[in-house]
Amino acid sequence: ERCYKIAVLPGDGIGSEIMAVTLDILQKLGQIYAINFTFSEALIGGVAIDQTGHPLPPATLELCRASDGILLGAVGGPQWDDLPSHLRPEQALLGLRSGLNLFANLRPAKVFPELVQASTLKPEVIAGVDLLVVRELTGGIYFGQPKGIFTSETGEQRGVNTMAYRASEIDRIGRVAFEAAQKRNKKLCSVDKANVLEVSQLWRQCINALVPEYPEVTLTHLYVDNAAMQLIRWPQQFDVMVTGNLFGDILSDEAAMLTGSIGMLPSASLGATGPGVFEPVHGTAPDIAGQDVANPLAQILSAAMLLRYGLSEAQAADALETAVAQVLRRGYRTGDIYTEGTQRVGCRGMGAQVAAA
Amino acid sequence: ERCYKIAVLPGDGIGSEIMAVTLDILQKLGQIYAINFTFSEALIGGVAIDQTGHPLPPATLELCRASDGILLGAVGGPQWDDLPSHLRPEQALLGLRSGLNLFANLRPAKVFPELVQASTLKPEVIAGVDLLVVRELTGGIYFGQPKGIFTSETGEQRGVNTMAYRASEIDRIGRVAFEAAQKRNKKLCSVDKANVLEVSQLWRQCINALVPEYPEVTLTHLYVDNAAMQLIRWPQQFDVMVTGNLFGDILSDEAAMLTGSIGMLPSASLGATGPGVFEPVHGTAPDIAGQDVANPLAQILSAAMLLRYGLSEAQAADALETAVAQVLRRGYRTGDIYTEGTQRVGCRGMGAQVAAA
């Protein structure tokens, strides 16, 4: 029996409901595949602010460091929106990323055949879309120095942030993307703004330098403005996209919304060594929290990514993803993806169906 | 009779064809509205590189400065893609913007009822979309210092760009946006990344500071990743959006592609004083250049923006926009927007229909 210590950070809003359902499923899966999970829960986000004054308490980061993988729900909510920025729930995400050196963010945007009509795009444009955005997560303008609001000699305020990448940072995220492409459909599109930004020129140069090592992968480049258009014009053209932190933030959310069912989308944030963070793409949905109506599938699919990328338990990951696909085929839907003729279930109900499958 | 000197920069690819058609129409319109146009043509982009070695020759910038408004076609093409970046056609655009201090870029994304089906979005999602992106165009990461590729002490390369805004830069673009909103549906959405970037925190603070001066306008804020999603989820919710140079580059192109007919979309780039630049959103389409099949309507609608925003000839601008709408209603289409049951015309044919209308 393999044993894994999993840090569990439900966070705010619907986080605890979708997490509870997911842990039950993992336990069940563990029994089948002879995997022993030890779950240890810790505070993060708004609840952590309320209870400790800090969105990412040191004890939480420590627990994460001592774990084999981290399952995260979601953080934030209106009641913490007016705090000074260093105390806001989002800081917990940035703190986890830099604290655990999670430089690679994997954001799949996959359209399930049963949910094609959930998209605002025409069915023939969105059907079959299955792309992966590989976003650099610990560099670029999110962390570059100098940054701040400064007062100039004339007394005028000036806001400054720095978008910077070292060659080695680009190289390592590039390798993650090439490797992902090699395991998928062997197409990689790198996104930058090399016609304007020097940092993008270095980006392009470093990505190009990897081509000889991955001869099976076809590499293309797009400017970020064009990429934002191509995702809408013809999303099926993409397999893997790789880009920096800021462009990845924008494009991965755009790609997610194309699918029309953001309650279905998981993500993984990985470092070179050490535990990764696995979390849904959606937010805390405070308006429906506590009502047992939230869609737990993004959280469940995040657990599948934990199994696959964090614990190398590919068999169990496959089983879990297959179960989700089956439940959709059988017609079970939470409110966010409900359409006439399907079977409406709540958060726990959906979890039970996945567990059964 | 009012007299205007118009600098005409056709540029590359289809630029000269769509420009020729547009100038004919302006002449005709001038006869009706007692406006006398003097057109002076100059080199820009790839043709300028070929003939002078520079994408924006000093003589062109001088002609522009001495004009009342600048009509631009499009620049670029594969034959200039491998030049060093300071010699690339795009540099001409950046040079015009900074040389003429064109800090305000207006990018309308409007869906004509007849072209709803051209979008990859469902008709009910895209119908009636009529939004305006106001993009800051001479600041932010496009021009911020320091920038470059530097070699660190360890010998590693590091690419750097700086996203910076002074309060006064935010204030003046904010005013343009509030004023535009006041003349339209009185909704303004400011887009930033204030949960991560200090420059965005200053942006938000300066935009908020304008609220008392425009009491009729309702201001909201979105983070750029959310804005990229909302444009796909529910584009009809937007009236005017205002944002910085880089976010505006991405979001205005995203909004353009939502309409599905990028051959229809004009833009205006304006300074505080002096002439503005009016140009289509689309590129040079080298694959169809010289075949009289290009869609001239974006160029024609750019001329309407020249009339409206550059020359304060609102009546003539209205007439021109009405003519374009009428030609579409009458069923005339270039190849890019052709559908069964409509009347296919070439570039000159479309121009003739607009002139007649």
Ligand SMILES: CC(C)[C@H](C(=O)O)[C@@H](O)C(=O)O
């Ligand atoms: C909350 C915010 C700091 C975060 C980001 O910008 O990275 C979020 O948008 C995300 O994509 O995970």
Ligand SMILES: CC(C)[C@H](C(=O)O)[C@@H](O)C(=O)O
């Ligand atoms: C060509 C490029 C420099 C330019 C920009 O990024 O501003 C273009 O994308 C635009 O939007 O006009």
